[in-house]
Amino acid sequence: MIGHGSDVHRFDVDAPCRLACLEWPDSPGLAGHSDGDVAAHSVCDALLSASGLGDLGSNFGTSRPEWANATGAELLRETLRRLEQTEWRIVNVSIQIIGKRPKIAPRRHEAESAMSGILHAPVRLSATTTDGLGFTGRGEGVAATSTALLYGIRPPTGTTDSR
Incomplete structure (x- = not known):
């Protein structure tokens, strides 16, 4: 599956920058109910979507005060915990960060390692800019998209395994 x-967040100069489960001390932070880690949030969304468990908002949204100020790493761990209660397991995850800053390339492998360690699955990260277009091109914030591939450990209810 x-x-x-x-996920998308605007910059907040009063917040620490957390992105891809790393601290980025030379960049402004990202505003949000939690830490604004668009990479981690988009991965949670992809995992929740593929497993049929909803989305980021229905699981960790602003109506859930217990998740206020949670880190992206905490959200990934909780998403993995919920996923492990289902028939699905992670094969791999791919993330693309969209924005002018922070510069991802120097820490890409570190970010992949941090997120792979949390999810116990391969995570690959890329980054791009929008050539000056839109809010990311104007340097107002950062966006991320993710794709997650899951496999079923048993056939879903109501189906027959033909092996």
């Missing part, structure tokens, strides 16, 4: 997720 394949799931897709996306």
